[in-house]
Amino acid sequence: MHPAPSVIVFTTLSGLGFGLLFWLGFGLPDVSGWVAFVFFAIAFGLAVGGLLASTFHLGHPERAIKAFSQWRSSWLSREGVAAVGALVTMGIYAAALIFLDVKLAPLGWIGALLSLATVYATSMIYAQLKTVPRWKTSLTPALLVSISLAGGALLAGQVTFAMILLPIAAVIQVIWWVRGDGALSESGTDMASATGLGNIGQVRAFEPPHTGTNYLLREFAFQVGRKHSMKLRAIALGLGFILPLLLLFVPFGHVLAFLAILLHLIGIAASRWLFFAEAEHVVGLYYGKR
Amino acid sequence: MTTLPETTNRKLGLVIDLDTCVGCHACVISCKGWNTENYGAPLSDQNAYDGAASGTFLNRVHSYEVQPLATSEMPHPAAQLIHFPKSCLHCEDAPCVTVCPTGASYKRVEDGIVLVNETDCIGCGLCAWACPYGARELDAAEGVMKKCTLCVDRIYNENLPEVDRVPACVRTCPAGARHFGDFADPESNVSKLSAERGGMSLMPEQETKPVNRYLPPRPKDQMDQPEQIDILAPFLEPIVEEPKGFLGWLDKALEKI
Numbered sequence: 363m364h365p366a367p368s369v370i371v372f373t374t375l376s377g378l379g380f381g382l383l384f385w386l387g388f389g390l391p392d393v394s395g396w397v398a399f400v401f402f403a404i405a406f407g408l409a410v411g412g413l414l415a416s417t418f419h420l421g422h423p424e425r426a427i428k429a430f431s432q433w434r435s436s437w438l439s440r441e442g443v444a445a446v447g448a449l450v451t452m453g454i455y456a457a458a459l460i461f462l463d464v465k466l467a468p469l470g471w472i473g474a475l476l477s478l479a480t481v482y483a484t485s486m487i488y489a490q491l492k493t494v495p496r497w498k499t500s501l502t503p504a505l506l507v508s509i510s511l512a513g514g515a516l517l518a519g520q521v522t523f524a525m526i527l528l529p530i531a532a533v534i535q536v537i538w539w540v541r542g543d544g545a546l547s548e549s550g551t552d553m554a555s556a557t558g559l560g561n562i563g564q565v566r567a568f569e570p571p572h573t574g575t576n577y578l579l580r581e582f583a584f585q586v587g588r589k590h591s592m593k594l595r596a597i598a599l600g601l602g603f604i605l606p607l608l609l610l611f612v613p614f615g616h617v618l619a620f621l622a623i624l625l626h627l628i629g630i631a632a633s634r635w636l637f638f639a640e641a642e643h644v645v646g647l648y649y650g651k652r
Numbered sequence: 653m654t655t656l657p658e659t660t661n662r663k664l665g666l667v668i669d670l671d672t673c674v675g676c677h678a679c680v681i682s683c684k685g686w687n688t689e690n691y692g693a694p695l696s697d698q699n700a701y702d703g704a705a706s707g708t709f710l711n712r713v714h715s716y717e718v719q720p721l722a723t724s725e726m727p728h729p730a731a732q733l734i735h736f737p738k739s740c741l742h743c744e745d746a747p748c749v750t751v752c753p754t755g756a757s758y759k760r761v762e763d764g765i766v767l768v769n770e771t772d773c774i775g776c777g778l779c780a781w782a783c784p785y786g787a788r789e790l791d792a793a794e795g796v797m798k799k800c801t802l803c804v805d806r807i808y809n810e811n812l813p814e815v816d817r818v819p820a821c822v823r824t825c826p827a828g829a830r831h832f833g834d835f836a837d838p839e840s841n842v843s844k845l846s847a848e849r850g851g852m853s854l855m856p857e858q859e860t861k862p863v864n865r866y867l868p869p870r871p872k873d874q875m876d877q878p879e880q881i882d883i884l885a886p887f888l889e890p891i892v893e894e895p896k897g898f899l900g901w902l903d904k905a906l907e908k909i
Binding site: 363419420421422423425426428429430431432434435436437438439442487491492493494549550551553555556557558559562563564565567568569570571572573574575576577581582643644645648649 | 670677705707709714717729750754773777786791797856866
């Protein structure tokens with residue numbers, strides 16, 4: 363799949379933002395006044411910034427309001443509904459906390475769960491696609507939700523939770539990679555089933571339908587060299603999980619916390635780039651690209 | 653609504669005969685022509701006249717080389733070249749429809765055609781991601797998703813002569829490799845053709861239940877098989893093994909010299 367920068371920025375930033383909102387909704391850390399303002403500003407900045415970035419890849423962003431209508435069937439629509447629900451609920455919760463110094467705890471819990479639901483809905487947009495065997499697994503929501511919770515804990519200064527969640531997310535990440543590498547061949551979809559010609563013999567793409575490129579090749583036929591993919595996996599694992607975890611063991615201050623979060627973000631961005639760039643869409647088989 | 657209908661009254665679709673298709677791409681051109689000039693946003697091209705041309709098409713013809721496996725009777729089987737037109741298969745369980753967040757994609761209850769309401773499409777591209785066949789292409793100029801409409805603006809169009817009330821690709825195919833009809837009716841031309849020739853679904857393991865069927869290529873003549881003799885061979889065999897009469901005498905006389 364084409365690793366579109368808008369989608370990578372969106373899932374990375376909004377995942378972290380909603381992760382932070384989750385912890386804030388449960389009063390972890392229990393903040394009020396200006397400190398709460400800064401925390402919520404960061405969370406909303408990340409979540410809303412990510413959502414805005416995601417509209418850049420739309421053909422008609424001005425019609426985006428229509429995307430809230432099909433929540434009964436579409437995970438993308440559910441994501442939109444959950445995101446707006448989470449932002450509105452947490453907005454009210456935050457406003458009461460900051461300006462009135464009133465803690466509406468149950469509202470915070472609802473907002474926290476809606477934030478988590480948003481990340482889950484985002485992950486299901488990918489996990490539902492049978493056309494991309496690497497994504498079609500319950501490990502995908504596990505991966506995206508655990509990264510969001512771990513990153514959120516890191517950003518919320520919840521050292522104990524971050525120490526538990528970062529290794530969990532790292533392990534899910536590695537399992538997700540290992541499973542993903544065999545997913546296409548496990549899926550049973552190959553050139554033989556794509557063309558129905560496999561019972562005659564070995565099928566080879568002889569001539570593509572067009573001399574130039576097209577939407578399908580640009581969008582679905584992206585391929586990364588295995589050498590680079592291994593390097594990037596090491597970077598993602600090291601920066602995203604291992605280094606932030608090690609930084610948690612040294613005496614923690616604002617500078618180190620900022621460094622841990624920055625490393626985590628870079629690592630997760632690398633992981634998310636691989637998430638798209640390594641994903642094989644079965645339509646590539648018609649072009650002999652797999 | 654982007655939920656799929658339980659059943660459709662008719663199942664309109666195509667039979668594509670891989671045995672007959674000659675790979676001329678006439679269906680590609682007639683499709684692009686009709687669907688650029690008629691219903692919906694035109695199918696745009698980008699950089700049509702320089703080296704990096706690309707454009708939106710609803711129907712594309714791939715060509716595959718299929719190499720049969722060598723056997724002891726057939727040590728060197730000849731490869732076969734098969735032209736392979738591909739457009740929307742109007743699946744019964746169309747994954748492109750259910751993922752749509754706006755309700756722009758839908759499957760019609762009356763005839764099973766999968767369509768996009770272009771004024772509702774936000775161009776997110778998720779339906780194209782969900783389609784295993786590459787049947788949907790986001791138009792780069794219009795920013796909306798384009799797909800085969802089964803020429804819905806031809807097949808019911810009473811302004812056209814009756815012979816033209818079929819999809820443009822079917823009407824134009826010079827080889828008769830494309831057939832249009834109702835798969836819900838077991839007596840229809842397409843149902844019968846598909847039953848006779850073992851019509852197949854593409855990527856059945858994706859569980860999309862495509863309506864369109866592909867007829868597999870018929871077995872080819874095997875001229876390269878050593879033992880195989882043409883059915884006309886007995887008529888072509890030399891009748892006289894040894895020359896007789898004058899030629900026989902001449903042959904012997906010349907041998908002696």
